[in-house]
Amino acid sequence: MSKHPTATLLANIKREAKRRAKTTNASYNATLDVVAREFGFASWHAVTQGKNAAGPVPAAASERELPVDPVLRPMFDYTPNEDRPASELAQWWLKPFAVTRGDGSFDVRCLDGGAHDRSTWYGTASDLASAKEIAAAKLANWLEFLDQPIMTIDADSYSLTIGSLHPRLPRAVLATFESMDLLRAWLAEWEENIATHPERTAAALQLARQVVIERDAAAMR
Structure with a gap:
């Protein structure tokens, strides 16, 4: 179904991006893209053009949807990114996930290209809410880095x-x-x-x- 952004949706995305940029010290520009993906668009530019999320980059995990202990392919963290199956890239590229540690805390990771053959460690959180905050902030920071000319x-x-x-x-x-x-x-x-x-x-x-x-x-x- 086509999603046409309304003035209210645009305002909500901007407001949320400003809030996160202020609390995470990420750039407003990069955070706009992250929030836009969470609302189902490919980017902030796609929102302003009224286009649905489409293309090789999947939507990022939303602040409310961080996969926990996903079933990953054997050797997931020992495969060069360019050799990964297309289906794996579609499912996990730029989409953070959490892995439960023995003490009940969570390791937050993301297949984002920061390492050439494995997911990048974003940090460890004591609870799921904190894990989601780490995922959102680290992904925004990484996208900001990629956007630097x-x-x-x-x-x-x-x-x-x-x-x-x-x-x-x-x-x-x-x-x-x-x-x-x-x-x-x-x-x-x-x-x-x-x-x-x-x-x-x-x-x-x-x-x-x-x-x-x-x-x-x-x-x-």
């Missing part, structure tokens, strides 16, 4: 790329410049938009990654 230098150009949200897709190119001065000016505007117009940077991130997705799909035809 990194410079690459070619023979006659400079590019800014962002991290991939899927292990079988390469980094996405945000922009390419003929000079370092142009790159610096662009970055200054980018940082300003993060603070004042996060929806603009979210849209740019989404577009850059969508180009990679479409190019990969075309190559598979």
Whole structure:
């Protein structure tokens, strides 16, 4: 069923993102994406465009839905991410889960690419509520890290790329410049938009990654 965001839904997502960003010290921009996924959308940009969650990246576990002691494939934590079955990536990529320890506490983990062949340890919590908070905060921080532009230098150009949200897709190119001065000016505007117009940077991130997705799909035809 199609989900069309209402003004109330948009306001609720923004309000929740602001609350979490303040309590977890994660960026508002990254937290918007996390909360949008919890409401069933692919990203905050997808919310603003009225689109349903779709694509290679599954919805993140919501604050109320953290799988506990899931049944995982043998060697789950000893498999290079690029060699994982597509069904496993669809089920667990960027979706935190909890594992009960012998003393009743919970280890929070997530298959997010932080390690090349296993899930990343997010932390240990004494109760499930705390485990959910750890999952939400750590995932937001990781997405924020992936969204940070990194410079690459070619023979006659400079590019800014962002991290991939899927292990079988390469980094996405945000922009390419003929000079370092142009790159610096662009970055200054980018940082300003993060603070004042996060929806603009979210849209740019989404577009850059969508180009990679479409190019990969075309190559598979």
